[in-house]
Amino acid sequence: SIGSYPRVRVQDDGRQVVSQAGSVLLVETVRKTGLDQAISQALAPWRKRRAVHDPGKILLDLALAVALGGDCLADVAMLRAESAVFGPVASDPTVSRLIDTLAASGGKALRAIRSARSEVRHRVWSLAGENAPDTDGQVT
Template identity: 80%
Template sequence: MSRRIGLYPRVRVEGGGNGTVSQAGAVLLVETVRESGLDTAISTALAPWRKPRAVHDPGKILLDVALAVALGGDCLADVGMLRAEPGVFGPVASDPTVSRLIDTLAAAGPKALTAIRSARAEVRSRVWELAGANGPAADG
């Protein structure tokens, strides 16, 4: 791992044989999140739900849940598999912190859902723009 950019550490791959990780396939997902700007967009969108002295960013917590699901998890506690690889995923919130955030966002209802959806739409638009002629809307 080298320096941290965004919400996740930047991972460097070398052929030395030490420092291996069990979720190496997740690096592609983490890099996609970083390169698309989804990490900063979700972080900004969920800033109103960040408590003043909070250690963990609500956007990163939500992205960690999404990554855990993408890696085969089926419950909030499955973010534990990310916690086991700090070199890939950075600091991951505890299970109670994840649950509290989900409760808070659920209580906010449509306001939180609108914030998340607008961040996703912003990133989707940016990615399709970058895709140019290869984007899904290129042929009308």
């Protein structure tokens, strides 16, 4: 089963270059906040019995691709090209099938995703204390 993201180590030996180096911060944020685990658990009901790729990882890969400038499902290819940073990335047909499956569930999948996101946001903002974005009762 293919789940979360690999741990990335930065070296300055000049042997390899990562074209999306800024994405390491996004990947580490996903991991450190527990968003990867929360989304994976939320989407567990949509995981096929013999699935290789975790639906949560696929969805987060799509979000990362959009954050890096992608504008369609096939843009996860930019992540696939950097497996040292993003780990194994699902094929385009696998991504499309997951999106079709989630869309067919009506609002159930969307509610599960929103709930997981909300849980992680609450936990992170609680840890931030007075530095949380909602300290004054409003998110700015």
